[in-house]
Amino acid sequence: MDHNRSKHRLIVDGMLGSLARKLRLLGYDTLYVGGVDDRRLLELADSSGRILITGDVRLYEDASRRGVKALFVESSDDLSLAYILRGLGVKYVNIDPTTARCPHCNTPVTVIKDKELVRGRVPRKVLDSVDEFYVCLECGRIYWVGRQWGNIKKLERKLNALLEEEDDGVVHA
Ligand SMILES: [Zn+2]
Structure with missing residues (x-):
């Protein structure tokens, strides 16, 4: 940072x-x-x-x-x-996605590398192909490096x- x-x-x-x-x-x-x-x-x-x-x-x-x-x-x-x-x-x-803030609510994102923590909350295809997620613990939105x-x-x-x-x-x- x-x-x-x-x-x-x-x-x-x-x-x-x-x-x-x-x-x-x-x-x-x-x-x-x-x-x-x-x-x-x-x-x-x-x-x-x-x-x-x-x-x-x-x-x-x-x-x-x-x-x-x-x-x-x-x-x-x-x-x-x-x-x-x-x-x-x-x-x-x-x-850098790891130091971003949630565009929706301004909360710093939390980096999640354990896929199990986001299973069911992101599309299956994404879960299979992405290893790192950025979660907003305030509003619950989940981000990843995608399209x-x-x-x-x-x-x-x-x-x-x-x-x-x-x-x-x-x-x-
Ligand atoms: Zn948020």
């Missing part, structure tokens, strides 16, 4: 759910709050010491005025994700390419 990941704790506004899920996959402790008004969100960020990630420029400005560290993104796309990572001082990413993994690795390569690009000098927000 790299240092950076454990250091930064994040809070993501209700419009940016897919970013929150990816940040959790990357291992960041990411609170995702939907249906909460801006003031409350700001209070939460402030009191919990989390970096606020928002798509709302006014909220971003309020946060800055209040001294709450915040990052403004225009969308949930991979460019925005790379921008956030750069803002956190990340130079490259290595998506989706190709897409995740593609995301990793894309992020690393974006992170490698020299800073374009554009001032983001």
